[in-house]
Amino acid sequence: MERQMMATAVTLGAIQQQLSTVADNIANVGTTGFKERDAGFSDLLFQNIRNMDPNIDTVDRANRLTPSGIRSGSGARIGDTQLDMAAGAxxxxxxxxxxxxxxxxxxxxxxxxxxxxxxxxxxxxxxxxxxxxxxxxxxxxxxxxxxxxxxxxxxxxxxxxxxxxxxxxxxxxxxxxxxxxxxxxxxxxxxxxxxxxxxxxxxxxxxxxxxxxxxxxxxxxxxxxxxxxxxxxxxxxxxxxxNSNVDLTQQMTELINLQHDYQLNAKSITMRDQMSGLVNGLIQ
Structure with a gap:
């Protein structure tokens, strides 16, 4: 659960960076000769978690539905911001x-x-x-x-x-x-x-x-x-x-999508916190 928490927090930081890029594009929609930038995400390190203990009885292991070797990601980051060289009007x-x-x-x-x-x-x-x-x-x-x-x-x-x-x-x-x-x-x-x-x-x-x-x-x-x-x-x-080559409609759509992504990741942190509270309550 802590892995999920850290991965989500890292992704939230990357979304904030992309929000800044989109906001800069929108702010310069009327700037002469301005070229918009497009931020691209890339995955961070994946870890292969060995969740099947070789000492477990073979029969018991065969009846388990959990796949052997779960890949766990560490979130996403901004890979780069590409300068869009398309000519403006x-x-x-x-x-x-x-x-x-x-x-x-x-x-x-x-x-x-x-x-x-x-x-x-x-x-x-x-x-x-x-x-x-x-x-x-x-x-x-x-x-x-x-x-x-x-x-x-x-x-x-x-x-x-x-x-x-x-x-x-x-x-x-x-x-x-x-x-x-x-x-x-x-x-x-x-x-x-x-x-x-x-x-x-x-x-x-x-x-x-x-x-x-x-x-x-x-x-x-x-x-x-x-x-x-x-x-x-x-x-x-x-x-x-x-004129600027910023497509305002496209940037506003991107802004809305990023806001939804941010809300979804923030909600997952809230859910994780609630689940931790339930677990702690059971232990007590």
């Missing part, structure tokens, strides 16, 4: 600094402050960018995310725009062209994009940003995880944003 905004990716495995490159003042690379599908004045040069603007990270070009360098431009065009391959008041056009670089081949390795950092773990410890090469997007690829759509 594209929304027209007509904002020249809004861009969406039509390829569901591509990400924009974003700069993040790292150790020793060095910039590290993060990845996002949230294309709601803005232009901010460069404090070091008043004649240029920096292309940034809404949370203040610089957008990188295909060479991993921050993208800068000429201050006072009158028009900004972003082509299908991410090339940015700014038109100045005198009509002159300036090439401001090309948006850095990567194709992520193993999205399950991405770690969410909030604000739509993802980073990679220490791949050396995993024995995985960077080229096995992501590849630069070629200049001939035209997956960039200007004046549009990608």
């Amino acid at each position: 594209i929304q027209q905004t007509d904002n020249p600094l809004d861009v969406a990716l039509t390829n569901d495995h591509q990400f924009f490159m974003v700069g993040q402050p790292g150790t020793n003042g060095q910039m590290t690379v993060a990845y996002t599908r949230t294309g709601a960018f803005n232009a901010q004045l460069d404090p070091q040069n008043p004649n240029q603007l920096r292309l940034m995310t809404k949370s203040g990270q610089p957008i990188l070009d295909q060479n991993g360098q921050p993208i800068v725009l000429p201050a006072g431009y009158t028009n900004l065009t972003i082509s299908g391959n991410g090339t940015i062209t700014a038109t100045l008041p005198n009509g002159r056009q300036v090439n401001a670089g090309r948006l850095g994009r990567v194709t992520v081949n193993r999205p399950q390795l991405l770690n969410s950092q909030g604000n739509g940003l993802y980073t990679l773990p220490n791949l050396a410890r995993l024995g995985v090469g960077l080229n096995q995880v992501l590849q630069p997007v070629a200049a001939t690829d035209t997956s960039v759509a200007q004046g549009k944003l990608e």
Whole structure:
């Protein structure tokens, strides 16, 4: 009975984790570029209980209905949370600094402050960018995310725009062209994009940003995880944003099922407690 109690308690903890995952998906149903996560359960250790004593008389053992060797589980746990890379619906905004990716495995490159003042690379599908004045040069603007990270070009360098431009065009391959008041056009670089081949390795950092773990410890090469997007690829759509890919109906259904699972497991603990009380009463 104690085995059942422990297995149920472990499973309740796993259900709580999945409830948190579903709640996070529902909370981000309106977040631009958000990708939902699906939690999967896996069984914990099974034990084979030897319930047939070999010293019991052979005849008596043959008449018993209890099978020899009962498998007892230790509950379940969250095996992993899979990132769903399905593309969200594209929304027209007509904002020249809004861009969406039509390829569901591509990400924009974003700069993040790292150790020793060095910039590290993060990845996002949230294309709601803005232009901010460069404090070091008043004649240029920096292309940034809404949370203040610089957008990188295909060479991993921050993208800068000429201050006072009158028009900004972003082509299908991410090339940015700014038109100045005198009509002159300036090439401001090309948006850095990567194709992520193993999205399950991405770690969410909030604000739509993802980073990679220490791949050396995993024995995985960077080229096995992501590849630069070629200049001939035209997956960039200007004046549009990608909505969240969360299916609210599916997530609400999952939430209800998890609540039922939690109630069922909690009820089993209550029943076990009641049975223990009955046994203790008989012994007394």
